[in-house]
Amino acid sequence: MKVIQGGVATPMGFQANGMSCGIKRSGRPDLALIASDVPCVAASVFTKNSIKAAPIVVTQKKMRYNKAQAIVVNSGNANCFTGSFGLFYAQKTTEVIAKLMNIHPNYVLVASTGIIGKPLPYKKIESAAPELVRGLSPKSGQKAARAILTTDKKIKEIAVEFLLGRKKITIGACAKGSGMIQPNMATMLGFVTTDAAINASMLKLALKQSVAESFNCITVDGCMSTNDMVTVLSNGFAKNDMIDQEDHKDFKTFSNALRHVCLEMAKRIVYDAEGATKFIKVSVLGAKTKEQAKSVCYAIANSNLVKTAAFGCDPNWGRVAAAVGSLSLNVTEKNLKIHFSSFAKQHINITVDLHLGNQKATVYTSDLTLEYVKINGKYN
Amino acid sequence: MKVIQGGVATPMGFQANGMSCGIKRSGRPDLALIASDVPCVAASVFTKNSIKAAPIVVTQKKMRYNKAQAIVVNSGNANCFTGSFGLFYAQKTTEVIAKLMNIHPNYVLVASTGIIGKPLPYKKIESAAPELVRGLSPKSGQKAARAILTTDKKIKEIAVEFLLGRKKITIGACAKGSGMIQPNMATMLGFVTTDAAINASMLKLALKQSVAESFNCITVDGCMSTNDMVTVLSNGFAKNDMIDQEDHKDFKTFSNALRHVCLEMAKRIVYDAEGATKFIKVSVLGAKTKEQAKSVCYAIANSNLVKTAAFGCDPNWGRVAAAVGSLSLNVTEKNLKIHFSSFAKQHINITVDLHLGNQKATVYTSDLTLEYVKINGKYN
Numbered sequence: 001m002k003v004i005q006g007g008v009a010t011p012m013g014f015q016a017n018g019m020s021c022g023i024k025r026s027g028r029p030d031l032a033l034i035a036s037d038v039p040c041v042a043a044s045v046f047t048k049n050s051i052k053a054a055p056i057v058v059t060q061k062k063m064r065y066n067k068a069q070a071i072v073v074n075s076g077n078a079n080c081f082t083g084s085f086g087l088f089y090a091q092k093t094t095e096v097i098a099k100l101m102n103i104h105p106n107y108v109l110v111a112s113t114g115i116i117g118k119p120l121p122y123k124k125i126e127s128a129a130p131e132l133v134r135g136l137s138p139k140s141g142q143k144a145a146r147a148i149l150t151t152d153k154k155i156k157e158i159a160v161e162f163l164l165g166r167k168k169i170t171i172g173a174c175a176k177g178s179g180m181i182q183p184n185m186a187t188m189l190g191f192v193t194t195d196a197a198i199n200a201s202m203l204k205l206a207l208k209q210s211v212a213e214s215f216n217c218i219t220v221d222g223c224m225s226t227n228d229m230v231t232v233l234s235n236g237f238a239k240n241d242m243i244d245q246e247d248h249k250d251f252k253t254f255s256n257a258l259r260h261v262c263l264e265m266a267k268r269i270v271y272d273a274e275g276a277t278k279f280i281k282v283s284v285l286g287a288k289t290k291e292q293a294k295s296v297c298y299a300i301a302n303s304n305l306v307k308t309a310a311f312g313c314d315p316n317w318g319r320v321a322a323a324v325g326s327l328s329l330n331v332t333e334k335n336l337k338i339h340f341s342s343f344a345k346q347h348i349n350i351t352v353d354l355h356l357g358n359q360k361a362t363v364y365t366s367d368l369t370l371e372y373v374k375i376n377g378k379y380n
Numbered sequence: 381m382k383v384i385q386g387g388v389a390t391p392m393g394f395q396a397n398g399m400s401c402g403i404k405r406s407g408r409p410d411l412a413l414i415a416s417d418v419p420c421v422a423a424s425v426f427t428k429n430s431i432k433a434a435p436i437v438v439t440q441k442k443m444r445y446n447k448a449q450a451i452v453v454n455s456g457n458a459n460c461f462t463g464s465f466g467l468f469y470a471q472k473t474t475e476v477i478a479k480l481m482n483i484h485p486n487y488v489l490v491a492s493t494g495i496i497g498k499p500l501p502y503k504k505i506e507s508a509a510p511e512l513v514r515g516l517s518p519k520s521g522q523k524a525a526r527a528i529l530t531t532d533k534k535i536k537e538i539a540v541e542f543l544l545g546r547k548k549i550t551i552g553a554c555a556k557g558s559g560m561i562q563p564n565m566a567t568m569l570g571f572v573t574t575d576a577a578i579n580a581s582m583l584k585l586a587l588k589q590s591v592a593e594s595f596n597c598i599t600v601d602g603c604m605s606t607n608d609m610v611t612v613l614s615n616g617f618a619k620n621d622m623i624d625q626e627d628h629k630d631f632k633t634f635s636n637a638l639r640h641v642c643l644e645m646a647k648r649i650v651y652d653a654e655g656a657t658k659f660i661k662v663s664v665l666g667a668k669t670k671e672q673a674k675s676v677c678y679a680i681a682n683s684n685l686v687k688t689a690a691f692g693c694d695p696n697w698g699r700v701a702a703a704v705g706s707l708s709l710n711v712t713e714k715n716l717k718i719h720f721s722s723f724a725k726q727h728i729n730i731t732v733d734l735h736l737g738n739q740k741a742t743v744y745t746s747d748l749t750l751e752y753v754k755i756n757g758k759y760n
Contacts, residue, residue, distance in 0.1 A: 048708070151756070325430045373752075377692030
């Protein structure tokens with residue numbers, strides 16, 4: 001597998017576009033479209049927040065048949081807590097795109113990210129839609145990647161190439177993150193496209209496994225968003241032997257590539273977290289169960305005291321120990337081993353050995369900085 | 381019941397002192413002693429962190445018989461993660477005080493707060509002990525209140541007076557908080573003294589109930605400390621009719637006064653939280669159970685996004701909704717009611733009605749500010 005230049009429009013038969021439709025006062029791009037030339041097999045993972053934004057509700061319904069051909073995304077407004085109007089306009093957004101693309105509205109998924117509780121300025125989306133669809137191009141993956149951002153500083157996109165049999169497969173992706181990143185999806189959007197031929201249940205399985213070890217292993221502030229979604233579309237243009245069961249010879253290769261793409265996107269979300277100056281890898285060894293290992297990772301990665309210590313380049317292991325101890329585990333001062341890399345560097349490794357068993361987990365996080373407080377104290 | 385000037389040395393038969401023994405580089409007071417003229421009935425509540433600092437371990441042992449006459453406290457060093465030497469020096473600290481006071485070492489409790497993982501400079505405590513004991517005075521409650529502080533900006537002490545029968549009862553207290561404040565005790569110390577006559581089991585019950593509705597209803601950063609402890613000593617000097625069972629006519633009056641004292645201390649800890657500019661009262665109504673109400677309170681009160689919104693005077697109810705939704709409750713956009721007071725004021729009330737039942741809870745917290753990050757990024 002090799003990483004190549006590109007993003008969501010790089011796999012065969014995909015196009016994308018991104019533009020400004022006026023939702024963001026700044027005038028920055030805020031409307032994106034990712035589309036395949038033909039209907040795709042689709043799989044999605046959604047936020048586990050019990051309060052779900054309108055686009056999540058609408059997209060969940062459309063995903064019933066695991067089929068989609070396009071994803072329309074706006075940034076700057078989350079269309080959340082917007083009542084029945086929110087649902088109506090999320091649906092309308094998919095319909096206006098479907099009509100212009102001349103496809104069934106059920107094949108158009110919708111996602112939103114941005115401020116919560118304000119009405120979606122649907123008219124702006126409707127007015128911009130013709131230009132958005134007209135501008136679809138295999139060269140415009142990056143435009144889409146840019147238009148889905150909110151407080152992110154950097155575009156996050158990737159493309160990889162690998163062989164399944166003699167067929168070249170491409171997977172492309174873009175993502176947005178920044179604030180409100182945490183377990184079980186955050187204000188985190190991830191869109192993945194591929195020309196691989198794979199059936200719905202295998203695509204779902206591969207995505208679920210990949211997300212568990214990537215997007216669901218990152219935390220910025222432990223806050224869970226109402227809008228998160230990761231979706232993968234596959235159009236089968238690569239004409240590889242259809243991956244139709246878990247023991248298919250190519251399933252593992254495909255899964256590994258998908259996981260790599262997801263993990264790379266997840267890490268870049270942490271790198272580009274609101275106000276972040278550090279990238280912190282928290283590894284827990286010697287846990288009784290994988291779940292225990294992960295919960296200890298999160299206790300450390302979400303500790304404001306650990307995160308400010310990282311910001312201040314102060315390797316205070318007492319704060320790590322206190323975070324571990326805050327869980328009611330059978331850990332004592334004696335058998336707990338904590339190892340730090342230098343806190344002066346941008347990359348920090350924190351490794352904790354619980355000496356309770358042989359399971360392990362890793363979680364990625366960022367530091368808690370003055371900039372984080374500034375951004376979130378003034379967000380509007 | 382009325383609030384009077386005073387603190388831990390105000391109830392009859394109590395004395396206190398505080399001084400600098402050189403643990404803090406700044407030269408600020410770092411050693412305190414609270415003592416009764418006679419042995420007291422004692423009750424304590426300790427941190428639930430599975431990693432406990434040496435003084436907690438030592439004090440827990442001494443509390444077996446619910447008897448104590450003095451509490452020695454140092455600030456500037458938590459004596460935590462200090463191995464068997466830590467335990468040895470915590471014990472030695474109680475012994476040196478006991479010898480000077482000419483009482484049994486089991487009657488001297490010990491508490492520490494400050495940096496974790498550094499050896500306790502015991503020699504400094506030993507050298508200062510004679511002066512500390514010599515200076516005990518009924519007028520020096522405030523000196524003790526000052527010497528237990530770390531990053532706290534303000535002394536926290538209170539005294540109240542009330543009648544049980546014809547006897548005047550006094551309860552006094554001092555506390556320290558500041559950072560690492562959260563459920564189940566935090567780097568939070570609370571010392572309460574009273575001249576009421578009450579037996580050990582009733583004192584324990586009254587303290588447990590009071591702490592549940594005060595110290596355990598506050599959070600600053602969701603971090604749980606290894607050193608927390610609240611202790612109450614009662615010497616019976618008021619000669620009231622001994623409170624010896626739950627249905628004793630005076631138990632409720634005493635309990636209410638104790639709860640008032642604890643709640644007042646807890647609130648002042650939040651007011652004086654590291655970097656705080658706001659005092660936030662989070663109330664949850666309409667929960668199925670009290671536990672559910674409290675967990676929703678904490679989800680809101682510990683949300684960095686809610687706390688930065690408070691700091692920025694930005695009443696972003698979407699962030700409150702997202703925090704509520706992050707718990708897997710059966711709450712929907714439709715039945716969730718959120719009410720805010722003005723975010724521009726120092727006191728903010730956030731009230732959430734879940735419409736799931738009729739239980740409620742309240743938690744107090746502060747905002748997340750630039751100053752918090754500065755303090756905790758440089759703490760040493």
